[in-house]
Amino acid sequence: xxxxxxxxxxxxxxxxxxxxxxxxxxxxxxxxxxxxxxxxxxxxxxxxxxxxxxxxxxxxxxxxxxxxxxxxxxxxxxxxxxxxxxxxxxxxxxxxxxxxxxxxxxxxxxxxxxxxxxxxxxxxxxxxxxxxxxxxxxxxx
Numbered sequence: 001x002x003x004x005x006x007x008x009x010x011x012x013x014x015x016x017x018x019x020x021x022x023x024x025x026x027x028x029x030x031x032x033x034x035x036x037x038x039x040x041x042x043x044x045x046x047x048x049x050x051x052x053x054x055x056x057x058x059x060x061x062x063x064x065x066x067x068x069x070x071x072x073x074x075x076x077x078x079x080x081x082x083x084x085x086x087x088x089x090x091x092x093x094x095x096x097x098x099x100x101x102x103x104x105x106x107x108x109x110x111x112x113x114x115x116x117x118x119x120x121x122x123x124x125x126x127x128x129x130x131x132x133x134x135x136x137x138x139x140x141x
Contacts, residue, residue, distance in 0.1 A: 001068075009074045010067055011139075015041050018061045019102070022068050030104045032065035038096030053094040058128035059085060062118035066104040070114065070136060078136040083113070088130030098122045104132075112136040 001022050010017065022032040036043075036053060043051040067080050074080070094100060104118040112135055119129035 009071050010064065011074065011079050012064060016060075017064070018057065019064050022065055024068060028069075028105065030065055030068045030102075032061075032068075032102040032104075034061050034100045034102070036094060036096050036098045036100065043096065051096055053098075055088075055090045055128065058090065058094060058100070058120055059088060059130070059132070061100060062102055062104060062120055062128065062130075063116075063132050063134065065102040066106075066114070066116040066118055066132060066134065069104065069106050069116065070109075073112075073136050077139065078112075079139050080134050081137055082132070083135045084133035086131040086133070088128070090128050092122060092125050092127040094120075094122055094127050100127065107131065 003020055006019060006022060018034055019032045020034050024030050042054055042057050046052060046054050063082060067074060100120045100122055102120050104116050107115040107117050114134045116132045118132055120127045
């Protein structure tokens with residue numbers, strides 16, 4: 001799926017929509033991509049003269065990619081909320097011009113709770129990995 005298709009079910013919008021493409025393979029693993037352009041708001045002060053994507057943003061990119069695992073619920077208007085992260089590690093800097101390749105797989109789902117293993121790679125090197133806990137909930141509107 002390209003960005004217009006992603007926007008049809010993801011609640012995120014610019015500047016917080018941080019996936020460019022996403023697809024599910026035959027084994028239920030989600031694959032996504034994000035190209036770091038260099039003009040993103042989070043690079044403006046992190047760090048002047050040497051921009052590096054913050055780790056928390058890498059976690060957000062992985063979590064947004066994982067959203068396709070519950071695409072049906074997002075289409076119903078539910079929102080994905082972080083409830084925790086486990087074993088998160090940052091292994092490589094991500095800089096402007098890099099393409100982050102994301103892979104996520106569902107470990108467990110119980111009702112509205114999900115546990116997802118996710119990782120991001122740049123040039124086939126892991127840049128971030130961990131287990132992400134999310135809950136689907138109503139927007140409150």
